[in-house]
Amino acid sequence: MPKGRKNAVELRVWSSATYARALVLGNPLVDQIRARGSIDPERVIEELAEVLPREFGTDPMRVPLQAIVFEARR
Numbered sequence: 001m002p003k004g005r006k007n008a009v010e011l012r013v014w015s016s017a018t019y020a021r022a023l024v025l026g027n028p029l030v031d032q033i034r035a036r037g038s039i040d041p042e043r044v045i046e047e048l049a050e051v052l053p054r055e056f057g058t059d060p061m062r063v064p065l066q067a068i069v070f071e072a073r074r
Helices: 017-025 029-036 041-054
Strands: 002-015 061-071
Touching: 002 017, 017 029, 017 041, 017 061, 029 041, 041 061
Parallel strands: none
Antiparallel strands: 002 061
């Protein structure tokens, strides 16, 4: 059975607006937003840029990230 390894890091974000843009446009989330057709992705970016500092503090923010890596061996 593959074993998982957790890697925790802290991301330092210098601009909440830039990070919000990356979160929305840098992955398939933007496709889901566009598929619904009821809201402009730019609006989501603006709202996210307002919320991020409330959750993670002012710029530069410190955002905790975690990756779980699974290794398969033969």
